[in-house]
Amino acid sequence: MSAVLLALYPWTKALHIVAVIAWMAAMLYLPRLYVYHCETKPGSESSERFKVMERRLYKQILLPAMTATFVFGIMLALTPGAVEWDRGWFYVKLAAGLSLAGVHGALGRWRRDFLHDRNARTQRFFRIVNEVPTLLMVVAVVMVVVRPF
Numbered sequence: 001m002s003a004v005l006l007a008l009y010p011w012t013k014a015l016h017i018v019a020v021i022a023w024m025a026a027m028l029y030l031p032r033l034y035v036y037h038c039e040t041k042p043g044s045e046s047s048e049r050f051k052v053m054e055r056r057l058y059k060q061i062l063l064p065a066m067t068a069t070f071v072f073g074i075m076l077a078l079t080p081g082a083v084e085w086d087r088g089w090f091y092v093k094l095a096a097g098l099s100l101a102g103v104h105g106a107l108g109r110w111r112r113d114f115l116h117d118r119n120a121r122t123q124r125f126f127r128i129v130n131e132v133p134t135l136l137m138v139v140a141v142v143m144v145v146v147r148p149f
Ligand code: HEM
Pocket: 013, 016, 017, 020, 024, 069, 070, 072, 073, 074, 076, 077, 078, 081, 082, 083, 093, 094, 096, 097, 098, 100, 136, 137, 138, 140, 141, 144, 145
């Protein structure tokens, strides 16, 4: 198993980074759609169009990209030598990754609220939410590249 993971290591890391890019792109775009969706009347043509865009983004990009980020991330963690388990960077990165998964879950709940015309949150709320994945992404990348501790 270790020999296979070591042989695959450069591919696993490349696919992990590709998955992270797709996940972050969708995580930064979906709250933006919610900001504009707040401007539409429930049941209106534009509100129904936003529902289709949000469903496709969530199901066709966000969900597979998060799954791939975790699958390749765990494969990397299991690759001998990829993680220095006695140093703190990996645990802070993992916490940032799990927090991003939490934001992902919340975006799913808020999508269902829009889907059922019961969203009660404001544009301002979703503008603030839009910044959270950016901050967590910066933490994750700095931890794995700089490894400050
Ligand atoms: C939460 C699940 C995750 C796990 C288990 C995980 C695990 C790992 C591991 C073990 C490495 C390899 C380190 C190395 O060999 O150099 C790695 C690389 C990387 N990870 Fe993750 N990761 C996760 C999520 C993320 C997230 C959320 C991001 C960014 C938003 C991210 C960005 C990166 C980048 C950019 C690299 C390449 C670093 C380099 O080439 O030096 N990862 N990840």
